[in-house]
Amino acid sequence: AQSVSQHNHHVILSEAASLELGCNYSYGGTVNLFWYVQYPGQHLQLLLKYFSGDPLVKGIKGFEAEFIKSKFSFNLRKPSVQWSDTAEYFCAVNAGRAAGNKLTFGGGTRVLVKP
Amino acid sequence: GAGVSQSPSNKVTEKGKDVELRCDPISGHTALYWYRQRLGQGLEFLIYFQGNSAPDKSGLPSDRFSAERTGESVSTLTIQRTQQEDSAVYLCASSPGQYTGELFFGEGSRLTVL
Numbered sequence: 001a002q003s004v005s006q007h008n009h010h011v012i013l014s015e016a017a018s019l020e021l022g023c024n025y026s027y028g029g030t031v032n033l034f035w036y037v038q039y040p041g042q043h044l045q046l047l048l049k050y051f052s053g054d055p056l057v058k059g060i061k062g063f064e065a066e067f068i069k070s071k072f073s074f075n076l077r078k079p080s081v082q083w084s085d086t087a088e089y090f091c092a093v094n095a096g097r098a099a100g101n102k103l104t105f106g107g108g109t110r111v112l113v114k115p
Numbered sequence: 116g117a118g119v120s121q122s123p124s125n126k127v128t129e130k131g132k133d134v135e136l137r138c139d140p141i142s143g144h145t146a147l148y149w150y151r152q153r154l155g156q157g158l159e160f161l162i163y164f165q166g167n168s169a170p171d172k173s174g175l176p177s178d179r180f181s182a183e184r185t186g187e188s189v190s191t192l193t194i195q196r197t198q199q200e201d202s203a204v205y206l207c208a209s210s211p212g213q214y215t216g217e218l219f220f221g222e223g224s225r226l227t228v229l
Contacts, residue, residue: 103148105159107157
């Protein structure tokens with residue numbers, strides 16, 4: 001069974017700082033990769049996803065993520081954060097069509113951006 | 116409605132009581148998922164429906180947990196004889212029949228077992 005680990009549980013940074021959140025997964029087959037975000041008081045929503053092709057994917061709000069197959073990683077980045085990026089971020093893996101749309105999530109990283 | 120709707124949003128119950136949580140998926144979405152999120156932890160998969168059948172219920176933690184879905188629409192998650200460790204936010208998500216990989220989440224039902 002696949003598993004997902006996120007290295008940081010909490011990140012605190014100032015506005016305009018750069019952000020990188022680590023995500024590693026364990027699964028031997030082809031995977032689809034996702035980052036979801038949960039802003040305070042809101043439901044989980046998709047930030048970006050990788051299925052195939054260019055391993056550097058761009059999502060909403062200036063976020064991007066890079067899939068490095070050899071490292072089983074899918075790290076999330078943003079060059080310059082804003083206070084509104086304060087949220088909890090979840091990495092997730094799907095093992096392809098056989099799994100339906102079932103996602104396995106990491107433990108989440110809480111990001112606090114200080115104004 | 117436009118999104119996934121869950122009820123109740125908050126439920127406080129006494130240990131040993133049964134609870135029922137409801138999920139209304141986005142209209143036309145044939146797949147429905149239940150996840151659990153305990154305080155400070157990630158999302159834990161419980162069960163997945165495709166239409167009215169549940170091809171994957173591997174995440175249900177015990178036989179006190181059950182779920183059903185009728186008419187490719189509403190789903191209910193039932194927890195019998197609740198225990199304190201059942202306290203969590205229960206999240207429902209739905210997705211279209213075709214494979215997209217994207218789940219649309221509701222806002223969750225927060226369950227507190229005293």
